[in-house]
Amino acid sequence: MSDGPIRFHRVGGILEVTIDRPKANAIDLATSRQMGKLFASFRDDPALRVAIITGAGEKFFSAGWDLKAAAAGDAVDGDYGVGGFGGLQELRDLNKPVIAAINGLCCGGGLEIALSADMILAADHATFALPEIRSGTVADAASIKLPKRIPYHIAMDMLLTGRWLDAAEAHRWGFVNEILPPEKLMERAWELARLLESGPPLVYAAIKEIVRAAEGQDFTTTMNKVTKRQFKSVDVLYSSEDQLEGAKAFAEKRSPVWKGI
Numbered sequence: 001m002s003d004g005p006i007r008f009h010r011v012g013g014i015l016e017v018t019i020d021r022p023k024a025n026a027i028d029l030a031t032s033r034q035m036g037k038l039f040a041s042f043r044d045d046p047a048l049r050v051a052i053i054t055g056a057g058e059k060f061f062s063a064g065w066d067l068k069a070a071a072a073g074d075a076v077d078g079d080y081g082v083g084g085f086g087g088l089q090e091l092r093d094l095n096k097p098v099i100a101a102i103n104g105l106c107c108g109g110g111l112e113i114a115l116s117a118d119m120i121l122a123a124d125h126a127t128f129a130l131p132e133i134r135s136g137t138v139a140d141a142a143s144i145k146l147p148k149r150i151p152y153h154i155a156m157d158m159l160l161t162g163r164w165l166d167a168a169e170a171h172r173w174g175f176v177n178e179i180l181p182p183e184k185l186m187e188r189a190w191e192l193a194r195l196l197e198s199g200p201p202l203v204y205a206a207i208k209e210i211v212r213a214a215e216g217q218d219f220t221t222t223m224n225k226v227t228k229r230q231f232k233s234v235d236v237l238y239s240s241e242d243q244l245e246g247a248k249a250f251a252e253k254r255s256p257v258w259k260g261i
Contacts, residue, residue, distance in 0.1 A: 005031045007056070008038060013049035013197045014190070015042050020056035024063035027109060031066075033081030036091065040082050043094050046260060049201050050193045053088075053117065054101040055110075058182060061100075061126070062086075064108025067135065085109055088116035089141050095205035095233055097196045101189040102126045103182065107164075112141040115149065118208070120175060121189055122167045123182040131162040148215065149175050201260040202242050205233040 005021035017038060019025040027035070042048050055061040065085070084090030088098065089112060100117035107129040114120055130146075132139040139159060146155040150173040157163065170176040180188050196204070209231050214222045229235040237243055241261050249256035 004034060006034050006038060010048065013047060014052065014193045015048050015050070016052045016054070016190075018054055018056050019062050021066075022057075023060070024105070025055045025057075025060045025110070026063045026066035026068075027086055028066040029078045029080065032085055032087065033079065035087030036081035036083035037087070039087040039091055039094070043091065043096065049096060049204075049260075050196045051096065051098045052101055052186075052189050052193055053098065053113070054186065054189070055103050057104065058123075058125075059104040060110075061102045061104050061106040062110030062113060063105060064110040064112070085141070086113040086116070088113055093209075095208045096201070097193075097204055097208075099189050099192055099196075101185050102128075102167075102176070103185055107131055108139065109141075112139065112145070115142065115145045115175070119177050119192065121178050121180060121185060121192070122170065122176045123185045124167050124179050125182060126167045126170075126176075126179075127164050128158075128167075128170050129162060129164040130158050133160060133162045146175075198258075200242055200246065200256070200258045202233070202237040202240050202258075206231065206237045209233040 005019065007018040007020050009016055017035070019027070021027070021031060039051070042051050081087065082091065086109060088094070097119070098117040100114040100120045102114060102120060102122040104123065104125065105127050106114055108131060111128055111130060130139040130142050143159060146158065154173050158165070167176060167179045171179050178188065210222065210226060213225065213231065225231055226234055229238060242258050245256050245258065
């Protein structure tokens with residue numbers, strides 16, 4: 001399906017979202033708000049279990065914030081919609097896996113969107129940068145996230161100089177999971193999405209909630225919240241039919257059937 005600059009379609013429990021805004025798949029306020037609504041619907045739809053986000057064409061995943069729109073009056077600090085810029089960065093309680101399939105240039109806000117995914121696949125010609133320094137602004141979300149994902153000095157190099165990384169270097173520093181030939185990128189993204197779709201959604205939710213909380217807490221505090229079932233997703237999991245199904249399937253030496261209840 002197509003809805004303006006965002007194309008999407010769903011197959012079973014998988015939602016594929018494509019940024020299609022030629023020529024660089026840059027994102028203005030209206031596009032960001034549209035993405036937020038789409039990802040909020042993904043979050044709230046119990047039938048959807050995994051999302052893939054990619055860019056249209058072979059050259060650009062996304063160049064991030066649309067500077068031409070900004071020059072025409074789109075405020076940088078405007079209303080990006082639910083989920084913040086690109087719909088993912090600040091979307092609360094998104095407890096489902098998201099895969100970013102980087103099909104080309106990925107910079108600025110585009111890279112920040114990719115960093116909001118749980119796994120990142122990249123075509124072998126993909127490139128990455130945070131060029132905000134050159135336009136006199138700050139890559140705010142990347143300044144928070146990137147030093148936690150890759151070595152501090154590499155993150156600061158990217159933030160302070162705006163230099164470009166190729167896919168091989170991005171993989172070496174650990175923020176790209178896999179590098180693939182361009183023609184294999186979406187095939188691999190869907191293969192991974194189908195694997196995740198077949199897994200236990202309540203466990204995924206618990207993992208994501210725990211990981212988010214652990215970013216701002218010490219180990220003991222977070223672990224105590226897990227054992228005391230103070231995370232909503234953990235409490236739901238430990239009281240679920242799926243929890244019992246996992247144990248039964250193991251004892252009966254069969255594949256579990258996850259219902260998400």
